[in-house]
Amino acid sequence: MRIVVCVKQVPAVSQVSIDPETKRLKREGVQAALNPFDLYAIEQAVQLKENLGGEAIALSMGPRQAEMSVREAMAMGCDRGVLLCDRAFAGSDTWATSYALAAAVRRLGHVDLILCGKQAVDGDTAQVGPGLAAQLEWPQVTYVSMLMRADGDRLVVNRMHEEGYDEVEVDLPAVLMVVKDLNIPRVPTLRSVLAARRQPVEVWTAAEIGAGWKH
Secondary structure, eight states, X not given: OEEEEEOOEEEOGGGOOBOTTXXXXXXXXXXXXXXXXXXXXXXXXXXXXXXXXXXXXXXXXXXXXXXXXXXXXXXXXXXXXXXEXXXXXXXOOHHHHHHHHHHHHHHHOOOSEEEEESOOTTTOOOOHHHHHHHHXXXXXXXXEEXXXXXXXXXXXXXXXXXXXXXXXXXXXXXXEEEOGGGXXXXXXXXXXXXXXXXXXXXXXXXXXXXXXXXX
16 A cells, blocks of 8 residues: 655744734744644554555655654654655645645655645644645545554545544545544654654655646
């Protein structure tokens, strides 16, 4: 199974402040961290790879410093890391982000499954995962709290809602947005952290993914 897990670097929550004029988060000089909800998506991707074989690829979009979060995913067990980094991506909204990520997935070639955290803590829109599914025209399941069964063609998952959960069968390829009930993310070992630092992270521009952006 070939799995893409989308990750995002976000400001450390305790240090977030709002620009009073633009009403946007101040990111300059703020310590960055991997989006907490993405940890559960990474863990599930690695578990599936370990159980079924295949490859797990960490995919992110952001400035060059976002490479740190990609490497964290690689330290947890992802085999490969790709960062979409281009001045043309600056200020992208959720639609543009979904569009770029979908273009990158197409460039990767055959992909069976995309995993995303349910939302990013710096925006809380929960729109990029569903937007990615729409761009690719793949089925999607949100608020996935348990993976019941997996084979080469379909997954059976629990989808959490306010009154309990639904059991959903989804054909692959598909996009899943996961919640923290799904698993307990592993803590990378020192050896895996050092190995991830030595691995190359592929950096792709807007032109390389055919996104059609102009400066």
